[in-house]
Amino acid sequence: MPFTRRARWSAALLSRFHHPAQIVVTSFGLLVLAGTILLLQPISTVGKPAGLVEALFTATSAVTVTGLAVVDTQAHWSLFGEVVIAALVQVGGLGIMTFATVFAVLIGRRVGVRFRMLAQAETTMLSAADLRSIARRVVVFSLTCEAVFAAVLAWRWMTGYGEPFGQAVYYGVFHSIMAFNHAGFALWPDSLTRFVADPWISLTVSAAVIVGGLGFPVVFELMRTWRKPRAWSVTTRLTVWITLALLAVGTLFLLVAEWDNPKTFGPLDEGGKLLAAFFASTMTRSAGLNSVDIGQMETSSWLISDVLMFIGGASASTAGGIRVTTFGVLAFVIWAELRGEPRVNIGHRRVPESVQRQAITVSLLSMAVVVVSTYLLLVISPFAFDQVLFEVVSAFTTTGLSTGITAQLPAAGQIILTVLMFIGRTGTITLGTALAMKERTRRYELPEERVLVG
Template sequence: MRAQGLQARAPHRAMSWYGRVRDAIDGLARSSPARFAILVFTALILLFTLLFSLPISSATRTVTNLHDALFTAVSVICVTGLSTVDMATHWSGFGNSLVFIGVNIGGIGVLTLASILGMAISRRLGLRARLMAASDTNPSRIHVGPVNEGQAVRLGEVGNLLLTVIVSALAIEAIVAAMLFPRMLIDGVALGDALWHSVYYSAMAFTNTGFNPNAQGLTPFENDYWFLGALMIGVFLGSLGFPVIYAFARGWRNPRRWSVHVKLTLLTTLLLMVAGMVLYIILEFDNPETFGDLDASDTVFQSLFLSVMTRSGGFSTIDVSELHGSSLLVSDMLMFIGGGSASTGGGIKVTTLAVLFLAAFAEARGKVSMEAFGRRIPRDILRLAVSVVLWGATTVAVASILILQITHAPLDHVLFDVISAFATCGLSTGLTQDLPPSGVIIMAATMFMGRVGTVTLAAALAASTSRQLFKRPEERPIVG
């Protein structure tokens, strides 16, 4: 009987310890799921900073400077692609493995990552975890109160969404790697390097990071359309967002059943790709440092590649600093817009831009509400879109002023790199690698703000939303 009692109490002690850990984490996430997600993200950055600073992580077996280790950790977890060290030569095999693992973790998303951790701890997907994952597919769910618009992913489908996140990420990266591997063998790359580089490139493409394992960058493959096309496919799919991929998985043959979010994301993404390509052709066809020496077909392809990559991909076959000032400004706009919501891309998101244009069209036509694809979009989504753009522009402006004061570099180069950091794009004019430690910290903070998301950050700062039961007298200020 005593032995049976000990056996009965032992599982109780184990469950009690496990329960205390679970309750502590649950209590931490109780006030705001967004705050918990940001805390998880910050903890990951600190952990990877420590790991990157270890001698085993560098190729020379020396300790990496703290600011360089921190910047690399933020860039990896935020899937940005900017670096203050040579990513192809500075890190050892262990360090490159950290980069590979980190970008896949970061690509999942802040709130989705927190939800998956909650599943691992509680061994079930509870209501709070469902709310956290649903808010990653639609940031307006973070706020207290009802959400009026139809959701891209309904709350009851979040479990399937999380499974789709993991499966789609692995499947797309595997397909892109399978496309790259034989091509690298044909180009004479050694078997071991071809296998590792194909997997590495595929992860960097799907997560829209843009790190390169080659010291020469994409120079060996700058005329290889198959190789560059595979990278574009990975970047494009990663930038669409998991809700769009989930919609494809459920019914790609029936576009009529797609939600407004899916349709707006696809339409705006394709329009931006084509518009960017056309503008680069017009602005760079006579630039001998970029596309001036190419024939018509090469110019079209390279312009399309640059248009796709400036919206978050981070890969480049040209020296970005050699672009005309007009092309740099176009790139700034494309980077600032970024990819789709709940995607591995950054920026203010394409649906934010679409909502702003829909509001402008509705105002011009004298309509009270915004409409798209036979559906009405509520005005609170417009307020959310304006807030995202305003906070993003403020972040870019403050960071640009600080970097300008520190470096006294040209404005177009500073603005390009700052927007690239905020939009987690990864393209650079070369400014970032030459930044002093103070500038490195500012750029790291800009990357963090861009990846965590202005909506998530704003929701995290406000623990609750008070409900106002009265309305004040209305008065209209003069606008415009």
């Protein structure tokens, strides 16, 4: 059937996404450049202008929605600088969700087209209207959620802490943007530690992080089918159940490790300890805010946080890490192998071998980046292995939590973390999309030979 004008234009539009790395890397690179230039201006700081490394690091941290900082946000940056940081986080977060969601739809449609072509059925293509609709829904959903969370936070700061209306609204909007977009910037030098026992602040921020970390495709599906879990897609099932499991496991492990620590959970009552543990577990979903001093945590808490940060949040969300779906696929691959199953099944669906290879590739490459970066920082800095590993994992997974050594690293170390943040944000999207969109069909098979493993 001949193409209509709209179909031809849609096909041309789709062809632009054959190299998603070019789109994502260029867009985020230009945004980082613009942010760096703005933060270098004298109006952006209190006192002397920011140095190049400070401005570049902060702009990259904001655009990649990480939240690591080399200077005190409130003390160093002026109101204009804080607004620039918030704007970079907002644009970066919306860009991440939009890019990732559009690419996810493109991948799904591409697979669907192939299947329908094989079935000799009529094919449909993603039109410009679909792209506009996706982008519009992402923006409306994000801004609506941020407005709701900002209103709750502003109300709490007005009624509970006596903040003036304007100041409370500013605090609410700023931290709502940070929480929903999983950035760790805060307007207090100790982040949110002064609110460790306040459930209104802690739970509202946690809710913003969890909702933002689910990803737009999953949230949209849940809005339509939340009463019918059996109708959920495999992606939604993995995202929801693994997210809940990791939140529970993280809360339990951190609660046990920090229960008697006099510098973290020790002074709190039982309810406060549980709240602090849940908040800390939630922040490892790539959020970066903290209600206790991370640098005073036990080494065992750093270890479990490293694992949770490395897993990260959901695909097509502002969270980082290898993603919970990748972790879920790997878990089911191991389970199938232990049971001797020839195929990997999740529920009543079979996972394609290409998806299994993609999960393994993303995970191993991410581990390689973390190992190499940790080695480099150990060489050029005097800090201990566990502290350096924590900072590297936090930067690569765009989490933003810190043991307190980021600002003390030499300039070369801060540049390494800057590159890590950029790779961690753009790499997971581009690599996953590129692997999924570069599937090839081999018309022949080579003879099989088993290789000794283990």
